[in-house]
Each structure stands twice: as C-alpha cells, then as structure tokens.
Amino acid sequence: xxxxxxxxxxxxxAAAGPRxxxxxxxxxxxxxxxxxxxxxxxxxxxxxxxxxxxLIFVVGITLAGATLGLCxxxxxxxxxxxxxxxxxxxxxxxFRFGAVEDFVPLIIFNLSAVISGVLAGRVRDQAAAAAAAxxxxxxxxxISRLLQSALHREDIEQALASPAxxxxxxxxxxxxxxxxxxxxxSEAIAAGTSTVALxxxxxxxxxxxxxxxxxxxxxxxxxxxxxxxxGETLGSAxxxxxxLAMERARLSERIAETEAAARTEALKTALLxxxxxxxxxxxxxxxxxxxSLIDYGDRLEREVADGFLRSIVEESERLNRFTAxxxxxxxxxxxxPLASAEIVxxxxxxxxxxxxxxxxxGARRIERHESEDRYVRADAALFELALLNVLENAILYSPDGxxxxxxxxxxxxxxxxxxxxxxxxxxRGELARVFDRFxxxxxxxxxxxxxxxxxxxxxxxxxxxxxxxxxxxxxxDGRGTRxxxxxxxxxxx
Amino acid sequence: MAHILLVDDEAALTGVLQPxxxxxxxxxxxxxxxxxxxxxADRLQPDVVLLDLGLPDADGxxxxxxxxxxxxxxIIVISARHQEAEKIAALDEGADDYVDKPFEIGELMARxxxxxxxxxxxxxxxxxRSGPLAIDFATRHVTLDGAPVHLSPQEYDLLLALARxxxxxxxxxxxxxxxxxxxxxxxxxxxxxxxxLRQKIETxxxxxxxxxxxxxxxxxxxxxxx
Numbered sequence: 001x002x003x004x005x006x007x008x009x010x011x012x013x014a015a016a017g018p019r020x021x022x023x024x025x026x027x028x029x030x031x032x033x034x035x036x037x038x039x040x041x042x043x044x045x046x047x048x049x050x051x052x053x054x055l056i057f058v059v060g061i062t063l064a065g066a067t068l069g070l071c072x073x074x075x076x077x078x079x080x081x082x083x084x085x086x087x088x089x090x091x092x093x094x095f096r097f098g099a100v101e102d103f104v105p106l107i108i109f110n111l112s113a114v115i116s117g118v119l120a121g122r123v124r125d126q127a128a129a130a131a132a133a134x135x136x137x138x139x140x141x142x143i144s145r146l147l148q149s150a151l152h153r154e155d156i157e158q159a160l161a162s163p164a165x166x167x168x169x170x171x172x173x174x175x176x177x178x179x180x181x182x183x184x185x186s187e188a189i190a191a192g193t194s195t196v197a198l199x200x201x202x203x204x205x206x207x208x209x210x211x212x213x214x215x216x217x218x219x220x221x222x223x224x225x226x227x228x229x230x231g232e233t234l235g236s237a238x239x240x241x242x243x244l245a246m247e248r249a250r251l252s253e254r255i256a257e258t259e260a261a262a263r264t265e266a267l268k269t270a271l272l273x274x275x276x277x278x279x280x281x282x283x284x285x286x287x288x289x290x291x292s293l294i295d296y297g298d299r300l301e302r303e304v305a306d307g308f309l310r311s312i313v314e315e316s317e318r319l320n321r322f323t324a325x326x327x328x329x330x331x332x333x334x335x336x337p338l339a340s341a342e343i344v345x346x347x348x349x350x351x352x353x354x355x356x357x358x359x360x361x362g363a364r365r366i367e368r369h370e371s372e373d374r375y376v377r378a379d380a381a382l383f384e385l386a387l388l389n390v391l392e393n394a395i396l397y398s399p400d401g402x403x404x405x406x407x408x409x410x411x412x413x414x415x416x417x418x419x420x421x422x423x424x425x426x427x428r429g430e431l432a433r434v435f436d437r438f439x440x441x442x443x444x445x446x447x448x449x450x451x452x453x454x455x456x457x458x459x460x461x462x463x464x465x466x467x468x469x470x471x472x473x474x475x476x477d478g479r480g481t482r483x484x485x486x487x488x489x490x491x492x493x
Numbered sequence: 494m495a496h497i498l499l500v501d502d503e504a505a506l507t508g509v510l511q512p513x514x515x516x517x518x519x520x521x522x523x524x525x526x527x528x529x530x531x532x533x534a535d536r537l538q539p540d541v542v543l544l545d546l547g548l549p550d551a552d553g554x555x556x557x558x559x560x561x562x563x564x565x566x567x568i569i570v571i572s573a574r575h576q577e578a579e580k581i582a583a584l585d586e587g588a589d590d591y592v593d594k595p596f597e598i599g600e601l602m603a604r605x606x607x608x609x610x611x612x613x614x615x616x617x618x619x620x621x622r623s624g625p626l627a628i629d630f631a632t633r634h635v636t637l638d639g640a641p642v643h644l645s646p647q648e649y650d651l652l653l654a655l656a657r658x659x660x661x662x663x664x665x666x667x668x669x670x671x672x673x674x675x676x677x678x679x680x681x682x683x684x685x686x687x688x689x690l691r692q693k694i695e696t697x698x699x700x701x702x703x704x705x706x707x708x709x710x711x712x713x714x715x716x717x718x719x
Contacts, residue, residue: 276573276575277547277573277574280573280575280594280595281503281506281573281594282505283594283595284503284506284571284573284594284595284596285503285505285506285508285509285595286595287595287596287597288506288509288510288513288595288596288597288598288601289509291597291598291599292509292512292513292598295598295599295602296513296516296517296598299516299517300512300513300516301512304512304516307508307509307512308509308512311505311508311509314505315505362504
C-alpha cells in the first residue's frame with residue numbers, strides 16, 4: 001500500500017470468535033440453570049439413583065454451554081462437580097477426593113461443557129458472520145443503488161463516502177488524474193471507454209483505480225474480517241459499477257454541454273435575427289428620410305423637411321440604444337455590471353429616461369408620482385438603459401392617448417419603482433417569462449417591435465444590483481401591465 | 494398619381510413616407526394594423542397597397558390573402574424580413590412585388606408605377622419594349638435593335654412570362670410553370686435557360702441590364718418603356 005493512504009479501520013462493534021468473557025447476566029443465568037439442575041437431580045435421586053443425578057447435571061451443563069457459551073459451561077461443570085460430589089456421590093454430604101473414580105464426573109462434566117460450549121460458540125459465530133455478511137451485502141446493494149442513480153462525479157464520490165460504503169469496508173481514496181501514473185502493470189479490465197485496474201493488493205485490502213475520460217477514482221475494498229462477505233469478486237464488481245457510473249456521468253456531462261451549445265446557438269440565431277430587424281427598422285426611416293430629402297427636397301414644405309431631419313436624429317438615437325442594449329447584454333453576460341457603480345438618484349434617472357422617450361410616447365400621458373427622491377448604488381448607464389427598456393415596452397404595448405404611471409416609493413430599505421400602463425397586459429401564466437431573452441408574449445408577432453432584449457437587460461441590471469424585478473397584472477385601471485423594480489437603497493453620505 | 498394605402502405600424506416610417514408620397518403627387522392613407530388595412534382597403538379602394546409584413550395584430554401575409562379574395566389592386570410588400578422564403582410566400586399569396594427595408598425612396602417610387610401598370614394597362618398590351626429589346630406578343634416576334642432574335646419555344650415562354658410582368662419579380666415557381674408546366678422541373682433548368690436568354694438578349698450577359706436576378710426568389714425583366 002502506498003504511504004499516506006488511510007487505513008481501513010474496522011468499525012464493527014460486534015466481536016468475532018468464541019466469547020471468552022462472562023457477564024453478570026450470564027453468571028446469573030448459569031446460577032439459575034445450576035439451581036434448577038440440582039433441584040431436578042434431588043427429585044430424581046430417590047427413584048433413579050446416583051447415575052441419573054449425574055446425567056441430569058450433564059444436561060444442565062450442556063444447556064449452559066449451548067445458551068451461554070464455553071465459559072459459562074466450564075463454570076457450570078465445576079459447580080456441578082462440587083455439588084455432585086457433596087450431595088450425590090457416596091458418602092453423601094462430604095467432599096471426597098480419594099480415589100481416581102471420584103474425578104470421573106469432573107472429567108465428564110468438563111468434557112460435555114467444552115463440547116457444548118464450543119459447538120454453541122461456533123453456531124453463534126456463524127450467525128454473527130451471516131449477520132455481518134448480510135450487513136455488508138445490504139451496504140453494497142445500497143452503494144450500487146447510489147452509484148446507479150449517480151449522474152455526476154460528485155454523486156459517485158458521495159456514494160463511495162456514504163455510511164453504507166463504510167459499512168461495506170469500501171473507502172474512497174484521493175486519486176491523481178490519469179496520465180500522471182500508470183496502472184502499476186496490474187491487470188486492467190476494459191469497460192467501454194473506462195478502465196478498471198487493480199492497483200494494490202495488500203493483505204485483505206484491494207485497491208482499484210477507475211479511469212474514465214481524463215478522470216480517475218481510486219477506491220479501497222477490504223475483504224478480511226469483518227468484511228469477508230465483500231470478497232475479491234464483489235470488490236471488482238463494485239469497481240466496475242463505479243466505472244459504469246463514471247461513464248454515465250461523463251455522458252450526461254456531454255449531453256449537458258451539447259445542450260448548452262445548442263442553447264448558445266439558438267441564442268445567436270435569435271440575436272442575429274433581432275439585430276437584423278432592429279437595425280433595419282430605424283435604418284428604413286433614416287434611409288427613406290435622407291433619400292426623400294435628396295430627391296424631393298425642393299418639393300417639400302420646410303417643416304416637413306425638418307420633420308424628416310428630426311426622424312433621422314431620433315431613429316439614429318434608437319439605433320444607438322439598440323447598440324447599447326447589445327453591448328450591455330454582453331457586459332451583463334460577462335458578469336461585471338457593477339464595475340462602474342456609483343450612487344445615483346432614482347428620480348434623476350427616471351427624469352432622464354422619460355425625457356429621452358418623450359418623443360416616442362405620442363399622445364400617451366406619462367405621469368410621475370413620488371414624494372421624495374431615493375438613492376441607489378448602480379451603474380448609471382445600465383440603470384438608464386433598464387428604465388428606458390421598461391418604459392419603451394410600456395409605450396410600445398399600450399394604445400396612443402393612454403396613461404403610463406411611474407411611481408417611486410421606499411419600502412424596507414428598498415427603492416420601489418413601479419411602471420404601470422393601460423396596454424394589453426400579459427397573460428398571467430407568462431408573467432415570469434417576459435424577462436427571458438428574446439421572449440415575446442405574442443409569439444405570432446413575427447416582426448416584433450422590440451428586440452426581446454429590453455426586459456432581459458432590465459432584469460440582469462436589477463439582479464446585479466441585488467434587487468428584484470417582477471411583472472404584474474393589472475397595471476392601471478384593471479388593465480395593462482405593471483413592472484415593479486426593487487433596488488437596495490444606498491447609504492447617502 | 495394614385496391612391497395609396499400605406500400599411501405599417503412603424504410611426505417613424507409612415508411619418509416620412511406619407512409627405513414624400515404626397516409630394517410625389519399621390520394620395521396617401523395610413524393603416525397601422527392588419528385590421529385597419531383590411532377595413533381601409535375595403536372603404537378606400539386604393540390603387541396600390543404598400544404593406545409591411547410585421548404588423549402588431551397579424552402577419553402581413555394574411556392581409557394579402559384577405560385582400561386578394563375581393564380585390565386585385567397591386568400590393569407591394571415592404572419588409573425587414575430578408576429571408577427568401579418570406580418573400581416567396583408573400584408573392585405566392587398574391588403580392589406583386591417587394592421592397593427590402595431599408596430602401597431609398599427612389600426605389601419605392603419606381604416600383605409604384607410598375608405595379609400600377611398591371612391593373613391600369615393589363616394584359617391587353619400587345620408588345621414589350623425596353624432598350625434594344627422588343628417583343629411582339631401577337632406574332633411572338635423578338636427583336637434586338639431591330640434584328641430578329643431566335644428563341645426556342647421554352648425560351649420564348651419564359652421571356653413572355655417575364656415580359657407580361659415586366660418590372661416585377663416573377664418567382665421561380667411561376668417561371669417553371671410557364672416553361673415546363675406546373676411542378677415539373679427544378680430551378681437548375683431555370684438557371685440554365687436564363688443564362689441562354691441572357692446570351693441572346695443582353696448586350697453584356699455578365700452584366701445584365703434587362704433580365705435581373707432576384708437572389709433566391711426569381712427574376713425580374715426591366716419595365717416596359719411603352
């Protein structure tokens with residue numbers, strides 16, 4: 001065994017081999033048996049004579065041996081001899097150790113005590129061994145059950161480090177990854193893409209090394225007492241089971257990787273179609289406006305031409321916002337959204353967002369309700385973008401002339417921003433999903449108005465700040481949507 | 494000068510197109526949803542419909558389908574969906590033409606009279622002329638700068654199908670049906686025949702001016718000049 005490996009400590013409390021000690025309980029029982037025997041012998045004596053008394057003592061000793069073991073039997077034999085000699089052998093009521101035949105009962109009594117005691121001990125040992133084997137097998141069965149349901153390497157390690165494994169004399173060893181060591185030239189059993197090797201065989205302890213695709217697990221299986229039931233065959237069977245579990249874990253990891261890759265691919269596709277649409281829509285207006293000014297500039301009224309120029313500016317702004325969304329999405333993905341966090345006024349942020357979106361709001365009335373300003377710690381650009389996205393959604397999905405109410409309050413150390421509209425709302429079952437990337441409530445909306453990124457970015461931002469965002473219905477006057485943002489209030493110095 | 498129904502939910506775009514189309518001498522009505530478009534077409538009987546495919550309440554293709562049940566006015570699709578399948582589907586539903594977003598106003602302005610020609614001077618036209626190319630439909634006579642061009646019957650059928658829809662895109666499917674009967678040949682034949690046609694009618698077949706390819710969708714013959 002390599003140095004540094006932990007020894008298998010036999011944890012079994014159950015002692016093995018013939019029991020040599022004699023407890024208080026056994027002593028009491030022996031006394032009881034002897035008393036009964038003596039009584040029976042007294043009763044039998046007048047009718048059956050001296051010999052029958054002796055036989056009754058033999059029965060008593062056998063009984064003590066069978067039930068209480070060798071020690072009790074020997075005690076019983078000695079006591080029986082003394083009693084027999086004193087009470088039953090002629091002359092009665094005296095001890096006689098004169099002739100050789102005076103010791104015959106002693107020899108016979110002790111002989112039967114030894115025979116019955118040893119036999120009983122063997123039976124008891126066998127029973128104990130059977131029980132131990134049962135325990136080991138049960139434990140092995142449980143390990144194999146755990147291994148069969150293991151889907152990750154950690155599950156396998158857990159199974160091998162479980163109490164069941166300890167009970168079966170199985171121990172997980174720290175294993176170096178493959179390629180740093182060879183199989184010690186020992187026999188390697190191929191099992192699919194994994195290999196099982198018996199790398200150590202010291203006394204009653206077998207060490208197996210299981211390798212599978214760049215990963216390795218080493219386990220020690222004891223099969224000496226009290227783990228005889230495990231044996232070498234079961235040990236290698238267990239190692240093979242570990243190999244299978246590792247293969248399965250590897251396959252399930254691969255499936256997970258493939259699925260993740262497929263998701264990334266789907267995301268890319270969605271992103272590309274979103275990019276192409278979201279860029280083209282404002283570009284269409286820009287291109288149409290600019291080319292109209294070139295081709296028809298002389299025939300257009302002054303304010304119409306100005307309107308075209310304004311359209312170009314506004315749509316450029318929209319393109320810019322979309323680009324910002326894409327950039328911030330990657331930043332959120334990279335997990336560094338708070339790199340440039342500062343203490344910002346929520347009221348200021350709301351004002352900025354409303355100011356920027358006012359041109360797109362048409363005749364919608366954007367109302368502000370707030371008693372006092374609140375301060376949160378956030379990246380200002382990302383915060384503004386998140387608010388713009390939520391507000392833009394409220395504008396996009398509500399009719400012209402309707403109300404959009406923005407409420408700012410504080411609650412339990414959080415700034416609470418409510419943006420509610422009178423639009424078409426969201427079906428109850430889909431409230432949580434609106435924050436998914438590229439999710440749209442109306443899937444039939446094939447050329448959507450939003451990019452499908454807006455609320456996802458809002459959620460990413462809010463979560464990065466340690467806040468919460470939720471969509472609720474109804475928004476205002478029993479219809480529409482309410483987006484509720486909670487952000488932890490910042491300590492204002 | 495025409496009555497135009499402009500269907501798009503993108504207020505920024507309609508806000509630009511309406512004054513320009515008006516400045517170009519058209520009357521423009523705007524619909525921002527599929528329902529508005531169908532009701533508007535019914536009420537206004539426009540000469541041409543400019544239709545965005547992505548509408549808030551329904552797919553634009555369903556608008557084409559509904560309009561075509563009762564009306565035959567030209568429909569020009571304006572879409573940011575650049576997938577060929579989408580264009581073909583829209584054309585199959587009965588759209589006359591399409592313009593990709595973003596577009597320059599001149600492109601749209603050029604498509605409108607071409608589309609209008611279908612309903613205003615329908616198939617009664619007896620000839621086609623564009624640049625050096627002239628086709629007399631009655632005599633099946635094709636000339637290039639006055640010199641006769643000899644075409645195989647199939648080549649002539651294909652050219653005729655394009656000339657009847659001059660200036661508009663004709664899908665692969667329709668051209669195949671014109672040349673070989675419905676659903677019989679694949680687009681590979683078409684490509685070969687179009688190559689042959691170009692050899693015969695184009696001044697420079699490698700830089701076609703008359704027979705234009707609409708990638709993935711079909712072909713377009715330059716609009717007739719008279």
